[in-house]
Amino acid sequence: MLAAPVDVVPESPDLLHEPKWDGWRCIAFRETDGVYLQSRAGRNLTTYFPDITRAIRTLPHGVVLDGELIVWERGRTNFAQLQRRVTAGRGLLRLVHDCPAHYVLFDLLADAGGQVVLNLPLSERRVRLERLLADAPAQLAVTPQTTDMRLVADWLLTWTVAAGIEGVVSKRLAGRYEPGRRGWWKFRTRIVTEAIVGGVTGSIRNPDTLLLGRFDRRGRLRYTGRTHPLTGLQRTELAGLLSPLRPRQHYSAAVVHPWPEPLPASWSGQLDRPEPLRYVQVEPSAVAEIDADVAFEHGRWRHRVRYARFRPDMSVYDVPLLLGEEEGYFGDLG
Template identity: 35%
Template sequence: MRLPISPPVEPMLAKSVPELPVAEGMTYEPKWDGFRCLVFRDGDEVELASRGGKTLTRYFPEVVEQVRRQLPERCVVDAEVIVVRRDGPGGAARLDFELLSQRIHPAASRVKKLAAETPADLVAFDLLALGDEALLESPYAARRARLTEALAGVTPPVHVTQVTTDVPTARRWFDLFEGAGLDGLVAKAADLPYAPGKRLMFKVKHARTADVVVAGFRWHKSGPVVGSLLLGLYNGDGMLHHVGVSASFTAARRAELLEELEPYRHDLVGHPWLADAAGDGQRVPGGLSRWSAGKNLDWEPLRPELVAEVGYDAMEGDRFRHTAQFVRWRPDRQPNSCDYEQLERPVRFDVEQVLRGDPGKPA
């Protein structure tokens, strides 16, 4: 592969900000919830490189084929690999990160099967090289114009992300597109060069809080202190589901937490997550997945009486999409009030409309 930019290359990153940045010439685009991917194409040679530098090429043969069919003969494109879940005729389509995650599988036969059953789309949003020309030093506005021109003829499942410079439109997108499974918005200054590995873009993500039951914890690898809190929410049938963890505590706070949790480590008969009490279909800690290979999943139960307020950005099915952030203890709340009903659910929106650049009415 002979390109003006060759792998490995780190993608440019975004810095989290609490509010949408406003400046002359600022461009806003949807923040896609998928696998970040730098696409390198030199004729029939195609490499899909992940943010961490690992290859995604073998896992997405259908994306490789589309790159050969639709992208310029020689180019480097910054993009996102996504999987869209379509709920049948008349149903809204939305991003599904869980289905996307399942595409990473060691067996070639499984990769082939999943490529047919849950094919991925490719959403392009920046152009790093075209032909023999490297574009890293070009301002973003110029790169965007070149990207739009170079990919003018692409059709689904390849897309060029929509953008806007209108702040009211961007704010509407922020509220609306979450219902299609998107993360938020990314903002880019017009004169921004492409700086691999640097956090020069801005991202604004949805943030919420919820009251949860703290029904267990895991030890930290550094010693006998708390590593993470295990969080639960009750469903409508009164079943306590494990919905995620809260972590990222300082060393001093980990020791304090152990003292605070000590009174709840006793009298555990009937704990809802232990084998003799767990019900059918109940999500409990310790479940194995391809992401947990090699990890210590041992956990310590706590009487499900502690309530904490945590911050979270989004749900993935019936669990928190990312690690929740501990805010405070809530001694004024009863554990049985910590249910799914309290969660704010975004209005459903069809991701196909976002991909088409047609942000009409919610689904």
């Protein structure tokens, strides 16, 4: 079952709210001869999470669970550690030992013996899920739920920074579980902050998207993400504000941009590696105000951000440092 994005958290006495965890959605099948873990896209994740399959083996045969795979690091979720599970190879067992995963569960699709419970109301599925996991290993945790909007506000204002949740998912207390249907609602916590424009796709005079960066503590401009496609008005505005690289006297050869061209595929932070990105390098002197969510790893926003406006009043040295290298790097929570 899926969730439709919303701009505000819906309020109603017949709704429950849960934290939206920054991890991998996963359906777990406790089969007679073992455990099978399946991603939202249908990918087999079983071999990458021996710690989770071991925990699920303690549950009765026939159980089917829905939840989020996460890894904690220093009290926050760390999405990059999940990605390392896929590429660890022979180092997987060491990684499992050093960075164990957790499976945060929010739904039960089949109970002990394979009893399908999709048509039961969410409230009853929740009771069964809690009963099922009462004596389960600590790596299998039931996600918090609430009907209290004050607690929801606390999650959004405090847990976003402290624990790394992405927002809130809202569900009907009496709702059935309907695979493939967007019958839930998800609100993502977003920030308003700034970044330096270091490149564009398309051309400087007609940019399609912006490639953004921030300085690290050593003063190096690091790539931090890419915007959604620009609107026609935004393209027109930016066409007169962006500049090609300017030669500098201290360079003995061609001007050196701090990022490679094309942009390496691995810089995107995605699970499925895309192709290297061709782009046009620009003079990194323009500051853009952006609207972003709080999902990031390797110092980069994992999802594309929204360009809001040009900030001619700001120097590039007024822009916050690289994500994770300073206090308050989430910007202003909105």
